[in-house]
Amino acid sequence: MSFNFTVxxxxxxxxxxxxxxxxxxLQRQLGLPIHLELHDNFGAQxxxxxxxxxxxxxxxxxxxxxxxxxxxxQAIARPEGNADEMVVVVAADSPAHSIPELPAGIRLACTxxxxxxxxxxxxxxxxxxxxxxxxxxxxxxxxxxTKALLRGDADAGFLPVEAFNGLSPLVRRDLRVLVTSQIxxxxxxxxxxxxxxxxxxxxxxxxxxxxxxxxxxxxxxxxGASRWQALEQEDVEFxxxxxxxxxx
Amino acid sequence: MEDVHPSPGTTHVLIHSDGTTRQVHVTDIExxxxxxxxxxxxxxxxxxxTQCNPSFVDMSGYTHDELIGQPHYILRHPDMxxxxxxxxxxxxxxxxxxxxxxKNLRKDGGHYWVYATVVPNIRDGCVVGYTSVRxxxxxxxVIAAEAQYREMRRP
Ligand SMILES: Cc1cc2nc3c(=O)[nH]c(=O)nc-3n(C[C@H](O)[C@H](O)[C@H](O)COP(=O)(O)O)c2cc1C
Numbered sequence: 001m002s003f004n005f006t007v008x009x010x011x012x013x014x015x016x017x018x019x020x021x022x023x024x025x026l027q028r029q030l031g032l033p034i035h036l037e038l039h040d041n042f043g044a045q046x047x048x049x050x051x052x053x054x055x056x057x058x059x060x061x062x063x064x065x066x067x068x069x070x071x072x073x074q075a076i077a078r079p080e081g082n083a084d085e086m087v088v089v090v091a092a093d094s095p096a097h098s099i100p101e102l103p104a105g106i107r108l109a110c111t112x113x114x115x116x117x118x119x120x121x122x123x124x125x126x127x128x129x130x131x132x133x134x135x136x137x138x139x140x141x142x143x144x145x146t147k148a149l150l151r152g153d154a155d156a157g158f159l160p161v162e163a164f165n166g167l168s169p170l171v172r173r174d175l176r177v178l179v180t181s182q183i184x185x186x187x188x189x190x191x192x193x194x195x196x197x198x199x200x201x202x203x204x205x206x207x208x209x210x211x212x213x214x215x216x217x218x219x220x221x222x223x224g225a226s227r228w229q230a231l232e233q234e235d236v237e238f239x240x241x242x243x244x245x246x247x248x
Numbered sequence: 249m250e251d252v253h254p255s256p257g258t259t260h261v262l263i264h265s266d267g268t269t270r271q272v273h274v275t276d277i278e279x280x281x282x283x284x285x286x287x288x289x290x291x292x293x294x295x296x297x298t299q300c301n302p303s304f305v306d307m308s309g310y311t312h313d314e315l316i317g318q319p320h321y322i323l324r325h326p327d328m329x330x331x332x333x334x335x336x337x338x339x340x341x342x343x344x345x346x347x348x349x350x351k352n353l354r355k356d357g358g359h360y361w362v363y364a365t366v367v368p369n370i371r372d373g374c375v376v377g378y379t380s381v382r383x384x385x386x387x388x389x390v391i392a393a394e395a396q397y398r399e400m401r402r403p
Contacts, residue, residue, distance in 0.1 A: 099283065100387070123284060125363070126384045179284045184301055237371065238379070242288065245365035245381040248345060 002033035003055040003196055006048065008188065009039055010060055010113050011224075012166050013141075018222040025219060029206045032199065041140060042112045055193045056203070060084065061186040062114040065240045073191040075236040076204040079225035084188060085161045085181045086116045088123050091149050092174050094156075099126050099178050102156060104133040109145040109154035112138060118246050119181045120158035150174055162224065186239050189231060204230065257357045260326040265333075266319065274326060277358035279307065287362060287382040293375060295320045295337075309355035325353040329400035340368050340378055349385055349393035361390045 005026075007019050016038060023036040034056070039045040042063075048054050049063070049071070059067060061084060067073035088099065096102050102124065110117050124134070137154050139145045142163040148154040150171070161180065164172070190207060192200045210216045211227035220226060257275035264270065287307055289300040297315050305312050308323060315322065324333075328351055339346040346366045351359050362382035368375040385393075 122383055126281075126283075126386045128386045128388060182282075182285045182303070184303075185286070185288060234371075237369070238290075241367055241369055241379045242286075242381055244345070244367055245379070248347070248365070 002035045004048075004053050005034050005036050005056040006045060006054050007036075007038060007058045008060040008063060009041055009045060010111075010116070010160060012163060014166075015223060018219070022219055022223060025216070026203070026206065030199065030202055042114065055195045057191050057193070058188060059191055060113065060115045060188055061239055061243060062118070064189045064191060064236065065243050067191055067193070068236055069240065072194045072197075074197060074200055075189045075191050075231045075233070076200055077190040077207045077228040078187050078231050078235075079220075079223075080227045080229045081225075083184050084115055084186055085183060086119050087159050087161055087164050087177045087180050088120055088156055089149065089159060089164065089175045089177050090156050091152065092176050094176065096156070096178065097176070099123060102127045102129060102178075104129065105135070106155040107135045107137055107153070109137045109139055109148040109157035111140065111142060111145060111158075113158075113160070115186070116158050116160050119183065122246060123179050123181060146171060146175070185242055189236065189239075190228070262321075262324055262326060264319070264321050264324070265330075268319075272324075272326065272353060273357040274353065274359075275357040277356075279354060279358050279360045281360060281362065281384040282307070283384060285384075288380070289320070290369070290377055290379045291320055292377050295378070297322075298377065307352070307354070307360050309358075314355075323352040325351045325359055327351050327359075327394075327397060327401070329397050331400060332397070336366055340366050341375070343368050343370065343375060349389060350382070351394075351397070361385055361393070363389070 005023055019038065020036055023034055027034045037048065039048060049067070057067065064075060068075060090096055106129065110120065137148055139148060142159050145157045145159060146167060149157045192203060196203070207228040208230055210220060257273050260272050260274055262270045262272055282303060285303040287301065287303045289304050290298050292298055297318055297320055300312070300315055305315065308315060332348060336346045336348065348364060350362050350364045352362060353359055363385040364380055364382045366378055366380045369377045369379055
């Protein structure tokens with residue numbers, strides 16, 4: 001039997017092959033058969049989780065909360081440094097230069113990333129904007145969110161900072177960031193599910209020492225990280241408490 | 249032309265719920281909320297600050313060391329009605345989440361407005377402390393809260 005590994009679909013597309021390389025490395029280190037299954041969107045990934053087809057996951061904070069609270073997953077590591085931050089952007093020719101200048105009735109382009117959308121909604125509160133007086137345009141990818149803004153189909157959009165920074169300088173020139181979140185305390189985490197718990201310690205050991213060789217450092221850099229940092233159960237509980245204040 | 253002087257401020261005496269009496273200096277200078285940031289703190293079950301993030305420290309005007317170990321009422325502004333905090337405490341002690349608009353006092357006597365959420369930290373079924381996360385309120389909501397609190401403070 002092989003174990004299933006998946007990655008929260010919020011990472012940039014260019015990293016797909018890097019996650020396969022990571023998975024191959026992890027299998028070799030552990031001597032365990034691990035199958036990497038990447039889902040196109042959050043809905044598909046949620047279904048896989050519900051069906052018990054996920055044993056190990058690199059998850060966004062919202063899914064991590066669900067997995068720890070309801071599914072018996074254990075968080076073992078997080079990438080050092082970068083917290084999960086996002087930007088609210090408009091087209092460069094938009095009349096709005098700050099959040100309070102955004103009027104009721106605007107069209108918002110976003111994906112189905114629960115983390116980015118929750119933070120984006122909070123950053124719109126100073127303008128009294130909420131679900132009732134905005135229209136959400138759901139797009140499959142962040143590239144499509146950007147296109148909706150540039151074509152004038154949407155008035156504002158939500159992007160992870162990483163996705164925004166990954167846009168070409170030409171595209172970025174045609175956009176304006178109204179606000180960048182600085183939450184600092186929530187981030188993606190690496191979790192193992194019940195079937196893999198007997199191997200949790202071995203997996204943690206591999207991840208935490210992964211920055212020690214040059215080859216492994218390059219693999220981490222390709223995934224946008226410099227090293228894995230250990231996580232205690234209380235770190236995750238704290239993050240879950242913070243999330244609960246954001247979603248009500 | 250008339251000179252415009254910044255208000256020199258006034259002195260207030262706060263009588264806290266634990267019996268402590270404290271003299272505070274209050275001006276009418278508001279520090280704007282830092283856009284995009286969350287202000288986070290944690291307390292033990294008695295409301296003593298155990299942890300806070302850099303945004304919390306920056307906005308308070310105190311140093312990190314001056315805050316840790318202090319009662320959370322170190323930020324209490326005399327314009328805040330006592331009933332608001334009684335509601336906060338009875339809600340979170342009951343294991344539920346509290347939300348509200350709060351005017352906080354800075355060390356320099358100025359203030360800042362937040363929309364605050366306080367949640368109990370429940371571990372193995374027990375409340376072991378509380379976490380508060382504040383975010384930027386809209387101007388309209390601050391004006392409405394100001395009016396409501398003025399009304400509540402009327403003798
Ligand atoms: C997690 C947590 C955060 C709090 N944050 C604040 C705050 O930012 N400002 C404030 O005035 N009181 C805050 N309080 C409430 C104080 O503990 C206290 O009840 C309030 O300042 C009134 O104090 P007093 O009635 O003793 O004067 C917080 C309480 C908890 C549990």
